[in-house]
Amino acid sequence: MAAQLLLNGLVTGLLLALPALALTLIFGILKFANFAVGSMLTLGAYAGYVGNVVLGWPLAAAAALAAATGALACLLSDALVFERLRERGSITLLVASMGVSLVIENICRFTFGNAALSFDIAPARPIRWQGIRINHEQIVTAAAVVVILILLHILLTASPLGRAMRAVADNPALAAVRGIERRTVARITWALTGAVLGGAGVLAGLDRAIDPLMGWNYQIPIFAAAILGGLGSPVGAVAGALMIGVAEEMSALILPTNYRQVVSFAVILVLLLFRTNGLFGAKAVRK
Amino acid sequence: MTSEPHLLPEPAPADAALHVTGLRSGYGRGGDIVCGIDLAQRPESIIAVIGPNGSGKSTFVKTIAGLLPARAGRVRVTGRDVTGLSPANRVAAGLAYVPQEANVFGTLTIRENLKLATEFLRGRAGVGPEQRARVLALFPELAARPGTLAGNLSGGQRQMLAFACALLANPEVLLLDEPSAGLSPKIVSETMEAIARVRAAGVTVLLVEQNVSAALRIADEVVVLVAGALRLRAPAGDVKPADLAGLFFGRAA
Numbered sequence: 173m174a175a176q177l178l179l180n181g182l183v184t185g186l187l188l189a190l191p192a193l194a195l196t197l198i199f200g201i202l203k204f205a206n207f208a209v210g211s212m213l214t215l216g217a218y219a220g221y222v223g224n225v226v227l228g229w230p231l232a233a234a235a236a237l238a239a240a241t242g243a244l245a246c247l248l249s250d251a252l253v254f255e256r257l258r259e260r261g262s263i264t265l266l267v268a269s270m271g272v273s274l275v276i277e278n279i280c281r282f283t284f285g286n287a288a289l290s291f292d293i294a295p296a297r298p299i300r301w302q303g304i305r306i307n308h309e310q311i312v313t314a315a316a317v318v319v320i321l322i323l324l325h326i327l328l329t330a331s332p333l334g335r336a337m338r339a340v341a342d343n344p345a346l347a348a349v350r351g352i353e354r355r356t357v358a359r360i361t362w363a364l365t366g367a368v369l370g371g372a373g374v375l376a377g378l379d380r381a382i383d384p385l386m387g388w389n390y391q392i393p394i395f396a397a398a399i400l401g402g403l404g405s406p407v408g409a410v411a412g413a414l415m416i417g418v419a420e421e422m423s424a425l426i427l428p429t430n431y432r433q434v435v436s437f438a439v440i441l442v443l444l445l446f447r448t449n450g451l452f453g454a455k456a457v458r459k
Numbered sequence: 460m461t462s463e464p465h466l467l468p469e470p471a472p473a474d475a476a477l478h479v480t481g482l483r484s485g486y487g488r489g490g491d492i493v494c495g496i497d498l499a500q501r502p503e504s505i506i507a508v509i510g511p512n513g514s515g516k517s518t519f520v521k522t523i524a525g526l527l528p529a530r531a532g533r534v535r536v537t538g539r540d541v542t543g544l545s546p547a548n549r550v551a552a553g554l555a556y557v558p559q560e561a562n563v564f565g566t567l568t569i570r571e572n573l574k575l576a577t578e579f580l581r582g583r584a585g586v587g588p589e590q591r592a593r594v595l596a597l598f599p600e601l602a603a604r605p606g607t608l609a610g611n612l613s614g615g616q617r618q619m620l621a622f623a624c625a626l627l628a629n630p631e632v633l634l635l636d637e638p639s640a641g642l643s644p645k646i647v648s649e650t651m652e653a654i655a656r657v658r659a660a661g662v663t664v665l666l667v668e669q670n671v672s673a674a675l676r677i678a679d680e681v682v683v684l685v686a687g688a689l690r691l692r693a694p695a696g697d698v699k700p701a702d703l704a705g706l707f708f709g710r711a712a
Contacts (some may be wrong), residue, residue, distance in 0.1 A: 332578055335567070339575055342564045345526060349556055350624075351547035351579035 176304050177421045183310045185397075185417025186317040187379060189410045190372035191390060192397035193324065194365035196409040200341035201354075201361045202258075204265035205403070208249065209369060209394055210387030211276040216242045216373020217382045218280050224291045231293060235316075235374040242370020245276065246362040255358075273387075281384040288381035291374075309378040316375060320368065321410060328406060337361060341404065393420065396436035399443055401452050408452030473538060475499040476663035477523075477554075477632045482532035484522040491530065492518040494687035502537075502631075505654065505664040507678035507695065509671050511707045515687040516667045517559060520634045523665070524556035525549045537631050551583045555630035559637045562621035565610030569601055569620060572609050576624035585629035594626045597656055615646035622653060632663045639670040651677050671700050683707075 191209045198206045219241035223234030249272045257264050296308035328334035339347040340357045348354065373387075380386060397416045401408025416439060420432045427434065443450060472478050477500040485492040492515045500506050508516050521527045523534050525546040533542045536554045544552060563572050577586045595602050598619045609620055618638055625633055635654065639647040647670060655677045658664050668674035675681065681698045683691040683706050690706055 332574075335571055335575055336579065338567060338571075339564050342566045343561050346558065346561060346564065348526070349524070349546045349550060349558075350575050351550065351581065352575070353547075 174422070174425065175302070177424055178418060179304055179306065179310075181418030181421030182414060183314055183417070184379075184421055185414035186314050187372065187375055188390065188393050188397050188417055189317055189413035190320060190368050190375075191394045192401070192409040192413040193321075193406055194368045194372075195394055195398045196401065196403055196406055197337070197361055197365050199398070200404040200406075201337060201358055202254065202265070204254075204262040204269070205395070205398075207266060207269040207391075208273040208276065210389075210391035211273040211280075212242055212245065212366065212369035212387070213373040213376050213390055214280055214382075214384060214387035215245055215276050216370035217377035217386060218284055218289075218373075219370060220374035220377055221284070221289055221291065221382055224293075225289070228292075231291065231312075231374070234291075235371050238370040238374045239367040240370070242368070242373065243363040243366035246366030246369070247359065250359065250362045255355075277384050277387070284384070286384060288383045290381055291377055293378075313375045313378060316371070320371065324368070324406070333360065392433060392436045392440070393417075396439045396443075400439055400450050402450030405450070405452045408450060411452065412450070470499050470501040472499060472535070474502065475535070476502040476504075476537055477665060478533075478535040478538075479523060480533050480535075482519070482522060482534065483530040484518060484527050485530065486518075486527070492687050493522055495532070496684075496687075496689055498682065498689065500632075500663055500665065502663050503658060503661055504679045505658050505666055505677055506680045506682060507671075507674035508665065508667045508682050508684055509669075509674060509703070510684035512669075514684045516684050517636055518687075519684065520556070520636050520665065520667050524554065524634055526556075547580065550628050550630070551580050553583070553629075553631035554634065555625035555628050555632070556634040557621045557625050557636065557638065559640055563609040563612075563617055563624065565608065567609060568605065569607050569609060569612075570605035572620055572624055573601070573605075573627065576627040580628055583628055586627065590629050591627060593660070594623050597626070597653070597660065598623045613646075614642050615649060618642065618646075618650050619653060622657065626657065626660075626662070630662060632665065633657060635664060635666045637667055637669055639668060639673055647673050648676075671703065675700065 191213060195206060195209050216238040219238040220234045223229045223237040224231055253268050253272055254265060257268050298308065299306040328337065336352045336357055339350065339352055340354050344354045376386060376390060380389065393416050397412035398409045400415060401410070401412030416436055419439070420435045423432050423435045479496055479498045482493055482496045483491050496519060508519065510516050518527065522529050525544060529542060533540055535541065536552050539552055541549045541552045541554060546556070550556070564575065577583070580586065600616065601620055601623055609617060612620065638650050638654065642650060651673050654664060654666065666674055666678060675695050675698060678695040681693055681695050682689050683703065685706060
């Protein structure tokens with residue numbers, strides 16, 4: 173039982189890792205908490221549905237379509253909303269992102285309706301190993317997330333673009349003197365995080381039914397993960413996501429399962445009371 | 460006034476390394492902080508810009524570096540007008556700048572800081588492995604531990620890293636905003652020696668300093684900035700720190 177919950181928790185954590193990473197990267201460069209991460213997951217799931225069910229593509233191609241849609245949606249919301257409000261401060265941007273979230277959610281609702289949808293994939297028999305049940309979806313999710321995390325890690329730590337992103341997050345004025353345009357880096361970061369969120373939306377659509385509110389199920393755990401890891405710290409976001417995922421699943425040992433969201437709320441509450449920088453955050457989060 | 464401004468014959472604009480004319484700037488909708496400054500600096504010299512707190516010294520260098528737009532006036536580097544250029548394009552035109560605080564990326568390693576010094580600069584001549592070797596020879600302590608996070612360096616080491624990053628762009632003119640700020644006296648004199656080495660390597664240095672005696676030790680000339688205007692320009696050897704009190708505090712002698 174505990175081993176099964178641990179496995180489920182790790183996979184849930186991996187699923188949370190991508191949006192938590194997207195949230196923390198945007199926070200690092202643009203200095204605000206983007207509340208629209210959940211709705212971007214929803215949008216990605218619907219884009220994946222269009223690719224997989226409407227167009228009849230294989231899931232991988234549908235995920236690519238979802239990534240492109242997510243990137244486009246983030247670039248568009250930046251151009252229409254966030255860049256225009258940049259000088260107004262992080263609270264204004266946070267509230268604006270709630271508005272963006274509602275707009276995206278309702279675009280999905282008008283286009284696809286309220287009914288729960290799901291991908292068209294052949295049911296596969298779960299693997300049994302040492303008494304643990306491993307779903308096909310769990311293997312796909314874990315493998316996809318691990319590959320994407322490795323690629324993002326290489327991008328951030330070993331490429332000129334990653335250096336530029338970290339430089340802007342660290343000190344935008346000095347980055348400007350070094351020839352790194354904040355505007356360009358911000359756009360690239362939006363496109364990158366949008367693609368990550370869109371792709372993660374497809375994985376979320378494997379995990380549960382696709383409906384206009386599906387992103388809300390992930391919203392609080394994503395924020396809890398990013399805050400637990402220290403907002404702005406990519407490694408922290410992934411570690412935080414794994415911890416939240418495992419904690420949520422393991423809570424079934426002591427709590428009724430429909431109370432599992434309490435875990436994320438409790439983590440946020442405790443962090444805000446005692447450790448606002450999170451476990452890995454070096455810099456204080458102010459304003 | 461203890462003395463009339465003692466003006467040296469300024470270099471003709473054609474051979475000035477840095478030539479600032481009629482420069483005005485300020486923040487937001489506020490009044491001018493820099494109120495019409497003219498300054499021509501001969502190549503390979505060190506000019507120390509001193510003045511009381513709030514006299515506009517930092518604003519003056521920030522405007523030259525392009526971090527603050529000029530409301531009026533021009534900035535020329537080796538004869539080329541850079542007034543309309545972005546901070547990075549000014550670096551590419553040979554005008555490097557080391558800010559007072561946060562002058563390195565603290566969350567990046569020494570190696571990454573050095574890479575970023577030139578990685579995104581477009582069109583600067585003389586940036587390459589030879590320049591890298593020359594610069595690192597000036598600051599051997601940096602090459603010793605490239606994997607260290609810049610944020611973990613001591614104040615003096617961080618200053619050396621900031622100088623090295625600026626010099627990697629092979630500048631004609633180096634703008635330094637209070638390099639001695641927050642350093643212990645021993646480290647201040649090491650920093651000043653490093654600036655003297657930089658000049659000896661052929662770079663023109665405009666040095667904004669609060670620490671007047673440290674600046675006087677290495678500067679060729681001193682200009683005094685009071686309320687956003689230049690009030691004195693003199694050879695460093697002719698200036699005694701004690702004489703400056705009258706100028707700084709506006710007492711008429």
